[in-house]
Amino acid sequence: MALKVALLGCGVVGSEVVRLINDQSSELAARVGTSLEIGGIAVRRLGRARGTGVDPALFTTDAMGLVTRPDIDLVVEVIGGIEPARSLILAAIKSGKSVVTANKALLAEDGATIHAAARDAGVDVYYEASVAGAIPLLRPLRDSLAGDRVHRVLGIVNGTTNYILDRMDSRGAGFAESLEEAQSLGYAEADPTADVEGFDAAAKAAILARLAFHTRVTAADVHREGITEVSAADIASAKAMGCVVKLLAICQRSADGTSVGVRVHPVMLPRRHPLATVNEAYNAVFVEAESAGRLMFYGAGAGGAPTASAVLGDLVAVARNRLAGTHVAEGAHDTGLPVHPMGETVTRYHVALDVADRPGVLARVADVFAGHGVSIRNVRQEGFGDDAQLVLVSHRAPDAALARTVEDLRGLDMVRAVASVMRVESFGQD
Amino acid sequence: MALKVALLGCGVVGSEVVRLINDQSSELAARVGTSLEIGGIAVRRLGRARGTGVDPALFTTDAMGLVTRPDIDLVVEVIGGIEPARSLILAAIKSGKSVVTANKALLAEDGATIHAAARDAGVDVYYEASVAGAIPLLRPLRDSLAGDRVHRVLGIVNGTTNYILDRMDSRGAGFAESLEEAQSLGYAEADPTADVEGFDAAAKAAILARLAFHTRVTAADVHREGITEVSAADIASAKAMGCVVKLLAICQRSADGTSVGVRVHPVMLPRRHPLATVNEAYNAVFVEAESAGRLMFYGAGAGGAPTASAVLGDLVAVARNRLAGTHVAEGAHDTGLPVHPMGETVTRYHVALDVADRPGVLARVADVFAGHGVSIRNVRQEGFGDDAQLVLVSHRAPDAALARTVEDLRGLDMVRAVASVMRVESFGQD
Incomplete structure (x- = not known):
């Protein structure tokens, strides 16, 4: 029996997810153990349904009706933002669906509520695409390092700011000029506030800290400084020290282990640090763990295809769990470590x-x-x-x-x- | 009810696994959902049991008796080599135990037999530690990229040769001199053949190719050239081209997608390639996938603690699966892609x-x-x-x-x- 997938949102990522589910149906079926079938696609306006090559009958504007439909097994949320995403995800969970989401804002603000609802309902919530796009990072942190103790996580988790800082470093250009170039190339939005002021990175830092230290961290707990004040003089001063300037998300256990610090700000980093070589709009996350030592995960942090790849990987995992009648009870064991100022x-x-x-x-x-x-x-x-x-x-x-x-x-x-x-x-x- | 773990081998990695299971028992119990308890440790000579701080009654020289004991749930194999590891692992599987192993040689030579036995018995065989030590790599390849299509995998998977080539590059030294230095620092063994002739990397290449392309590849299918012929002139010539010399394991789908090539040999690599910055004895694996784009995984490739960290991560995963009554049926869907010469x-x-x-x-x-x-x-x-x-x-x-x-x-x-x-x-x- 096929598993039915409901898709919330059909923009750049959503339409790529649809394409992959259709184009790779036999490969996906082999890896899941049964076929995946799109049961419905919720969009804001039906006009957007055209041109996707998908049966128009699958499109609906009734997202709530879709996520609670009895024949739907799995819900993929790629609309972003807090509402209506939160209400839809919670309704899906209460109806017994497992959820795959790329929604960093929601998970950073209210991940604990989402995970608690999922545990109560015995379903999965997977969200690999929410941090560092295509890079398989969250599940390794959650699963592969489950037997280890993480000391520190340093991440380049915002491609826009990394692109701008890379230009400032390689060309000696100022912030304003580099931002304009990033905008003209599509690496920065017309309103770049979420990126350049560090809001996007702060949301991701909260998610990383929660996973690394098994404690509640929200975006509001994250100390945040953007890159708008970074000057050509800072870059030159860094160069003179053999350093490069990067906007880092840093999650760190205190020396005595009784609290954690979570922050986003520009940092001077030695050029021989593996993160220093992460250029253009790439993302990378560097992890220091007790036993594993130093690890780094590198890849594309954004883009329709990379993000869709991460969504598909999650979809295969939750589909397998669904067939096996199991789920991951994330957040069940909270260390309660406080976030220090x-x-x-x-x-x-x-x-x-x-x-x-x-x-x-x-x-x-x-x-x-x-x-x-x-x-x-x-x-x-x-x-x-x-x-x-x-x-x-x-x-x-x-x-x-x-x-x-x-x-x-x-x-x-x-x-x-x-x-x-x-x-x-x-x-x-x- | 606690899950009972049998350990085969108690050398550098094994004793670190014992230490972690004991020291982190409450954290592990929280993540697994029940406690893990060491049920027995098979060693070649009982004299080795002393000084580990472990109840001497747990040690036995009867490995076969241990892996088939009815009260054992999970088996960790860290003795290495083909026999007796293969017989012990197959016996454990037939007795319904899930297995965690770091044995690259066995998986490269006979992985298909091991996985088939595991599927028949409905148990897990996890082996993250077999390639690139602590780097969470195999499970991301298997799970997170399950919805993607891998084109190419390039790996620095042998720390000894990377250390030697790094010295040759940074000092202009020759191979023999750099090998001696690596030996004096413990990065290379007295008999360095397995490393410098590429046998170790070839075994890992076979494992990576099988996971990336879902097809049978054994170490014998891997074209292998070591680094003993790499000269100071080669390094200088690479430098003149803006390149660095690395020993790479390369697994690549052919252009028409109908076959795969798997090889280990020295390569000139542009210095701006992310793999070019992987220095000393570190490992890294670079993956090019259809949707995910470029990914890189970096970390310690060897050492007792890193390897034990990977073993523990696997142990948590198979323990969770055991509690949930599920397992991963690896190798069930073989693409049958042939390896071209x-x-x-x-x-x-x-x-x-x-x-x-x-x-x-x-x-x-x-x-x-x-x-x-x-x-x-x-x-x-x-x-x-x-x-x-x-x-x-x-x-x-x-x-x-x-x-x-x-x-x-x-x-x-x-x-x-x-x-x-x-x-x-x-x-x-x-």
Whole structure:
């Protein structure tokens, strides 16, 4: 007996999912153990149904009617956003359907509700496509590292910002110019806020943190800074240190293991770090685990075909589970680890100061660091006279102490300007 | 009710598995849904049982008795090699136990028999640790890409050879010197044959090809060349082209999709290829799929803790399946794609010839290429007089035609020596 799939949404990803289900039907049937059949496609307007090569009778505007139809076994949600996606997914779950979704916003805001409903109903909710598109990442984190202990996850999870930063690095261009280029090539939207202000990456960080640490994290828990303030001077300063600037989602267990920090912000990263070589709009996620050591997962983070590939992989998995009468009870075992505020997160700062080149400047600057209990790891001076710049990298310290140090430095009369401030992540022993 | 685990072998990996099962018992129980308990450990000599902190009563030299004991649910095999591992695994399967193994040699030689037995008995055989150690790779290939079509897999799957080639590249050292260094640091064994001659990588290539193309491939089907012939001149020649030399396992669907090629040999790879940045003893596998596009999985390829992490991930999965009363029927749907011989594989060659610098040399060399139907992609001359070198890169052609071209070039009187011959893999459009 075929398993019937309801599709919510038929845009770029949805129509690719339909195409794959039809074109690869025999291969999918072989891997699932029975055939997959599209039982219905919910769209906002029926006019969109034309030109897809799909039986027009399958299209409906009654999404709620579709997801609760008794003959439907599996629901694929690719409409995105919080509502009506949440109500539709919850209704599908209550009707006993397993769900595959690419909806990062919903999972980041209310994943716990969705997973609790799925456990109660004994169905699956799979969502590989919600983070880093086609990269098989969430299931490896959930399954393959199930016997391990994750310390830290560093992710380039937004292709738009990675493209922009890559251009700034390779061409020395400014942010505004690089954004325009990204927009003209279709890598950035007309309103780029969700990408460049880090909202998209923050949603993905919340999902990664929940999976890595088995605790509740929502997008609101994520400290978020975008890339709009990243300047050509920052990029140049990073280059001088052998670093590249990346927007990273960072999920980290505290040193004592009693809490987790989750944040999105620009980072200076050594060029020999595997993440530093992730260029253009590619995504990659770097994982540090107790036993597994360092792992990295790399691939296309967006696009219709890659996202549809991830949806199909999930669809095969939930279909197999359905046939076997089993499901994955995600979130059943919550470690309850709290998320600590950004100020308590231990970070390392790079600070470039435009200073007057005269005796005593370094001593005064060092005093400010010491006053907040922050040690200086290294310092170098560049230029002379009125062009002098003092470049300092701190040792690790609570982020709040580092932020206050920078505030005080701004107030020093011999500091003409703070030319660049950015957090630094290390690789290995450095 | 706890699930009882029998462990075959208690060396570096086995004792780490024991440690993890004991140290993380509550976390594992939460993720599996019931606790895991070690029911017995088979070792060759009981003397080895001491010092592990494990109840000595658990140790036995009767491995066959252990794997067929009625109270055992799951068997972890980390003894390696073909026998007695195969007999023990088959006996365990026939007794209804699910099996987790790290045994690449056995799976490469006789995976089809093992999987068929598992399907008949309705049990799982998981083997994530057999290829690329801790990297979650096999299950993503099997599960997440289940709805996709894999075109090509390129893997750095042997850490020893990657370490040696990395040293040759970074230091300009020769093979023998770099091998000695690898041996002194424990990256290479006293008898390095299995690594440097490509046997280890060939076994892994067979496993990757079977998973990627759903067809029977054994180690004997894999064309294998090691790195013992790689010279400092090859490395220098690669550098001059902006390439790095890597030993790759390559599994590729033919252009018409009717067969697959599986091979292990040194390759010149552009430095901007993500695999080119995989240094030291790290492993990485690069996958090109129809919908997912380019993916890469990176991590530690060997070592007790990483391998044990992969074993634990599998153990959690088979334990969950056991509780759910399900299993994965691997190999049930065989595409039957044949493996074509190396000569029919389409490759691209880099050839550096020491030639006499006189008119007509290039014409004669180009004639030889043309005589075998091979087009030249680019050519450059370096040096003058008796030091002249002609460096050619071909277009793609059947490997047999390229090999015959090189043979004929060796016979030309104006060619003093073939200084370097190596296959070239491209990245993207080049």
